[in-house]
Amino acid sequence: MELLDKLTILADAAKYDVACTSCGVNRQAVKGQLGSATSAGICHTFSADGRCVTLLKVLLSNVCSYDCAYCVNRRSNDIPRATFSARELAELTIGFYRRNYIEGLFLSSGILKNPDYTTERMCEAIHILREDYGFRGYIHAKAIPGTSEELLVRLGVLVDRMSLNIEFPSEKSLKLLAPEKAGESALRPMAFVRDGIKANYQDKRLSTVRRTRFVPAGQSTQMIVGASPESDYHILKLSASLYQRLELQRVFFSAYIPINSNPLLPATSEVSLLREHRLYQADWLMRFYEFDVDEIIDEEHPFLDPLIDPKCNWALNHIDQFPVEVNRVPYEMLLRIPGIGVRGAKRVVCARRERSLRFEDLKRLNITLKRAKYFITCNGKFADGVLFDPLSIYRELTRQAKGRRFKGVLDGQLSLFDEKSEPAPTSAFSLPASVLSSPTSVLPAALASASAKPAAQPATLPPAQTPILARRAS
Amino acid sequence: MSLAVKQEGRGGWDRGMDDVQPVYLYDGTLEGMLTAVFEAFRRKEEPLNIVEERCLQQSLLCSYIPILTDVAKAERVRNGVTTTLGERVYENLKQVFLSDDERKGGVIVRYLLYTMRKGKRACSHLANPAVDSFEDVLGQVAKEAHYMLQFVRFAQLQNGVYFSRIEPRASVVPLIMGHFATRFNIQPFMIYDARHGLSGVFDTERWWLVDARDIQEPSQTLAEDGFQALWQTFYDTIAIEERRNPTCQRNFMPKRFWGNLCEQVPPQLRNIRPKTTTPTVAARLGAPSNAAPTETTNLLPAP
Numbered sequence: 025m026e027l028l029d030k031l032t033i034l035a036d037a038a039k040y041d042v043a044c045t046s047c048g049v050n051r052q053a054v055k056g057q058l059g060s061a062t063s064a065g066i067c068h069t070f071s072a073d074g075r076c077v078t079l080l081k082v083l084l085s086n087v088c089s090y091d092c093a094y095c096v097n098r099r100s101n102d103i104p105r106a107t108f109s110a111r112e113l114a115e116l117t118i119g120f121y122r123r124n125y126i127e128g129l130f131l132s133s134g135i136l137k138n139p140d141y142t143t144e145r146m147c148e149a150i151h152i153l154r155e156d157y158g159f160r161g162y163i164h165a166k167a168i169p170g171t172s173e174e175l176l177v178r179l180g181v182l183v184d185r186m187s188l189n190i191e192f193p194s195e196k197s198l199k200l201l202a203p204e205k206a207g208e209s210a211l212r213p214m215a216f217v218r219d220g221i222k223a224n225y226q227d228k229r230l231s232t233v234r235r236t237r238f239v240p241a242g243q244s245t246q247m248i249v250g251a252s253p254e255s256d257y258h259i260l261k262l263s264a265s266l267y268q269r270l271e272l273q274r275v276f277f278s279a280y281i282p283i284n285s286n287p288l289l290p291a292t293s294e295v296s297l298l299r300e301h302r303l304y305q306a307d308w309l310m311r312f313y314e315f316d317v318d319e320i321i322d323e324e325h326p327f328l329d330p331l332i333d334p335k336c337n338w339a340l341n342h343i344d345q346f347p348v349e350v351n352r353v354p355y356e357m358l359l360r361i362p363g364i365g366v367r368g369a370k371r372v373v374c375a376r377r378e379r380s381l382r383f384e385d386l387k388r389l390n391i392t393l394k395r396a397k398y399f400i401t402c403n404g405k406f407a408d409g410v411l412f413d414p415l416s417i418y419r420e421l422t423r424q425a426k427g428r429r430f431k432g433v434l435d436g437q438l439s440l441f442d443e444k445s446e447p448a449p450t451s452a453f454s455l456p457a458s459v460l461s462s463p464t465s466v467l468p469a470a471l472a473s474a475s476a477k478p479a480a481q482p483a484t485l486p487p488a489q490t491p492i493l494a495r496r497a498s
Numbered sequence: 499m500s501l502a503v504k505q506e507g508r509g510g511w512d513r514g515m516d517d518v519q520p521v522y523l524y525d526g527t528l529e530g531m532l533t534a535v536f537e538a539f540r541r542k543e544e545p546l547n548i549v550e551e552r553c554l555q556q557s558l559l560c561s562y563i564p565i566l567t568d569v570a571k572a573e574r575v576r577n578g579v580t581t582t583l584g585e586r587v588y589e590n591l592k593q594v595f596l597s598d599d600e601r602k603g604g605v606i607v608r609y610l611l612y613t614m615r616k617g618k619r620a621c622s623h624l625a626n627p628a629v630d631s632f633e634d635v636l637g638q639v640a641k642e643a644h645y646m647l648q649f650v651r652f653a654q655l656q657n658g659v660y661f662s663r664i665e666p667r668a669s670v671v672p673l674i675m676g677h678f679a680t681r682f683n684i685q686p687f688m689i690y691d692a693r694h695g696l697s698g699v700f701d702t703e704r705w706w707l708v709d710a711r712d713i714q715e716p717s718q719t720l721a722e723d724g725f726q727a728l729w730q731t732f733y734d735t736i737a738i739e740e741r742r743n744p745t746c747q748r749n750f751m752p753k754r755f756w757g758n759l760c761e762q763v764p765p766q767l768r769n770i771r772p773k774t775t776t777p778t779v780a781a782r783l784g785a786p787s788n789a790a791p792t793e794t795t796n797l798l799p800a801p
Contacts, residue, residue: 053680071737074746375624385625
């Protein structure tokens with residue numbers, strides 16, 4: 025078979041793996057050897073689906089002895105099969121790398137015979153690339169569940185990042201849909217890799233260069249969203265514990281795309297990209313915004329609101345902590361304002377040392393006020409036209425939920441979100457039902473009890489304990 | 499590159515409202531720019547802009563003052579900036595100078611007039627218009643340089659040299675050569691900036707810049723067609739049809755770069771195509787997935 029056709033088959037078979045990152049490791053170039061790695065990673069192109077391409081993502085072989093229901097490469101699928109030889113793969117990687125097409129290699133594989141045999145073949149291919157070709161670029165390898173620990177060590181010292189897919193958020197689903205991959209067997213090797221990374225860092229006999237050699241860029245995992253009945257709550261709880269207990273670098277979510285028809289799988293034609301997007305937003309809040317998973321989602325509202333992002337949702341549920349005065353609040357609170365990111369918060373902290381910031385200044389700091397304006401004051405003043413009232417903010421924010429992405433949700437077609445009871449899109453944003461039904465007399469109970477003014481102007485009332493702030497113009 | 503220069507008054511300089519703000523003319527070199535900055539300090543005035551002589555578009559509302567480049571004065575500015583504000587700020591200044599933005603002269607001089615007076619801490623006064631517009635241009639140049647780290651595509655020529663053509667919106671070749679020279683230290687290469695007529699050349703030992711206004715671009719070799727076909731095939735295959743999202747793609751990879759990216763050559767114009775096609779490739783070709791098998795050749799050179 026021609027190399028071009030092999031590449032087509034093996035890239036096609038690998039494309040459902042989400043991870044495509046080349047970050048987490050800084051490796052200086054060495055004279056006489058090809059390649060280096062920068063810790064931020066570099067995306068070299070973006071495919072038609074908008075995903076970044078940074079690594080040559082291929083399978084070593086798409087021959088597989090497993091028969092997982094969701095997978096394109098399952099044994100029982102009648103598709104063309106191919107296998108790279110170690111030399112072919114190395115030549116291809118080096119050729120692409122020299123032309124600045126890629127940052128390195130992402131190698132996964134179907135299960136040839138058994139996990140150990142497969143991992144050995146992968147080690148062999150990567151070894152040739154590292155030793156014979158002196159390649160110092162990035163390598164991400166997929167570890168196969170069920171591989172022996174000796175082989176994981178062998179693989180771990182060759183690669184930068186290792187990942188083990190847990191595939192499904194619960195063991196029950198995994199057993200049902202991927203019977204050959206038992207749930208336990210993904211978590212145990214992950215713990216083993218974690219311990220290896222730790223031991224490596226702590227081993228004082230190794231020089232600093234060698235100390236970071238075992239999986240220096242850490243490990244990641246991936247789970248499929250929408251093929252099994254688990255809720256967002258379940259998924260986020262699981263990923264939080266993966267970050268905390270197994271010290272993963274990344275947890276990827278992959279919206280289920282129906283490839284195989286199987287009575288065990290949902291027969292939807294809809295790809296739940298919006299749900300995947302919301303999960304990633306929640307994931308970012310946990311990793312970069314110092315949010316705890318229980319602040320983002322709770323058991324009573326097990327699905328994230330499709331219409332607004334989780335941060336807005338949190339802010340609306342904790343409206344008593346707002347509005348905040350950008351010139352005074354600490355950095356941690358700035359991070360919690362919807363629409364202000366890590367970069368924006370740092371810029372605010374930096375800029376407000378010189379002068380007290382006005383809304384024009386915030387614009388100059390490249391802070392988008394689209395969402396932030398509802399939750400902040402500058403020198404005690406709201407932005408023009410802002411009505412500080414949770415329900416009207418919710419309405420304003422969801423008004424922006426237009427376009428292709430929201431199609432299914434707005435029509436009420438997407439059954440995933442409104443399975444519970446209400447016909448309207450349900451949300452984790454928990455205003456009392458009475459408030460939702462009578463929008464004219466809007467006033468959450470907490471605000472109402474603290475108010476001394478007549479209910480005719482409910483929106484102007486600040487929460488208890490907060491000093492009365494200057495109202496919006498008009 | 500468009501930049502909304504956010505101007506607020508004229509700073510603290512003691513000037514009447516009827517004064518016409520002068521525009522300085524310089525010769526296009528960094529030394530010339532620094533000399534002009536020196537003159538602004540010496541004359542105690544804030545020029546509206548510092549423009550390259552040959553790019554000048556005269557306006558009746560400005561008075562034009564040609565500045566004669568003086569290396570000694572430029573050196574004094576460099577010393578002043580590095581001692582008062584630090585080496586880093588001088589590096590930033592050089593980076594801003596690489597920008598294509600025609601307002602960069604004014605941006606630099608306003609930044610220095612403000613920060614030199616206020617001291618090093620003023621460099622973090624991000625809400626100040628002078629600092630903000632400087633940081634804006636600096637960010638744009640850095641972004642353009644990063645785009646080039648992403649989107650440079652080398653093609654191997656017959657003589658073994660790897661060649662790349664780029665058209666960045668800032669003259670960033672000097673900023674990116676270090677990255678490529680260390681990473682690809684075993685291969686001689688050349689990065690040709692067609693927009694600025696500048697080339698970076700690396701010979702496996704050291705790199706240097708060459709003025710290259712009218713070079714004849716080389717034609718590529720047959721083996722190169724093979725690698726490009728492999729890359730194009732990989733690129734087309736890796737996309738998931740059900741997730742197609744061209745807006746997202748263009749946000750990350752603006753179309754202005756596509757002309758120099760081999761994976762963006764439309765399939766109809768390619769010489770080599772795979773026999774096996776996937777749904778994604780088929781959709782791109784606009785044909786059913788088993789169509790259009792063409793001859794393929796062995797693509798890799800023999801080891």
